[in-house]
Amino acid sequence: MTDPRATSQREVERAARHSYGKLLAFLAARTGDVAAAEDALSEAFASALTAWPRQGVPRTAEAWLLTAARRKAIDAVRRRRTEQAAVEPLLLLAEAAQAADDAAPDIPDDRLRLMFTCAHPAIEVAARAPLILQTLLGFDAGTIASAFLVAPATMGQRLVRAKRKILEAAIPFRVPGPDELAERLGPVLDAIYAAFAEGWTDPTGTTERRRGLAEEAIWLGRVVASLLPHEPEALGLLALMLHAEARRAARRDAAGGYVPLSAQDPRQWDAGLIREAEALLLRASAAGRVGRFQLEAAVQSAHAARRLTRHTDWVAIIALYDALLAETGSPVVAINRAAAIGEQLGAAAGLSALDGLTDDRRLAEYQPYWVARAVLLARTGEVDAASQAFERAIGLEPDPAVRRFLQQQRAHCRPPSETPD
């Protein structure tokens, strides 16, 4: 047995992951005050961390957390009695927590409503996805800032402004009607994908919170796809995430070493998830409205076909990246396209596709750019330049397993080498 304190912290961590978004959505939807709900809940989770090792983990963790959140709100009311204006939202919060407690364990799931509030057109564009991550998954501003490549202070202010606007402009918590749905869906899907990508970069899961992130994102994706079964991009996003998830286990060898996509054994891929993803993509294509997520899922589908055909159809993949580039103009897409061109037409062609991007200053610190460059340079025999590019990529890579892989590649620096997925 592990020591009881460690077990309890894991329980708290699990409660945080499963209950946080749901409880926050419930409280925020009834008070309109996201920040107050966050404060009360974070204090409730803090008291759980101290109380549960002594008392044991309660059977109904959500009800326990709500009771604690209500007490925290009431305590705050007592402290601030003099200011009526400051007290009112706390009383509302305490009331909402009581209502949820009474409903437990059947607390209504307001997470989807909350997602659409965060992605409301009245909210600053750059705040929408971060707000969904913070409210639904309990991320702190610092983690979100690093995922979106923004200074933590900037991200913190952005989130504070957005929450204040939700409260003070009374942005409603509701799923938009059919006429507005299409335009409101994009930011919701972007945010879910950002959460998935954040969890995906950490495959071994150094923390339980992060390991669960990709699963949580898939769960959010399933909720949206089931609510909007005729929105092809919602289906496309879910297909994309399932395709990636299907390859999770194959990304590490028995020793924990990094295995790039082209070296993975397709038999290790999860056939069930791939089938589900393919079915979703087929349903999405029936709508006849192509979009970014469907195209990205189609790229993954082309890679997955290797388990049947034993080779990768790079011509198809290049065509899909062409369409994606036209759709998004993203430098990240352009890098992947250059790597695919390198596979089909040779390293020199890949390099010249990559050279067209060097004006984009954001790429100087973008690790996949340097990996793609290093791999292509190594193949053309420019050993010194390749070694320098590998060094840059290694310096930018946070994952130790990928870093080791890149160090090996750099040591060999001769073909054939691999592009990490």
Add this chain to the structure above:
Amino acid sequence: MKYMLLIYRDEAALQPMSGHTMSEMTAAYLAYTKTLHDSGAFVAGDRLGLSANATTVRVSDGRTQVLNGPYAETKEQLGGFYIIDVADLDAALAWAARCPGAQYGVMEVRPIPAQPLAA
């Protein structure tokens, strides 16, 4: 929840308006205002005179400065307003979209804090 709908429009575009267009706009405003009343959302509202007739006042170092013209010399000028009382921002945005001002110019929707200025 109360919101102020501020109506901004290009005054230069009003001048060459034909009598017909002008009466069409007036009729649209009358119908809109009546609908607002009937729905129970109307709190207040009126149109404003031209910005050329505006005067700006400020006090600095104890001296009152009076200047001819509106505060901001922009192409679109504040031309009227409504104060409405509705459930939430979406309802306010829907009323702003129906306002003839959204067709002839641009609407700004501002929440009015629930807590009154004087307790």
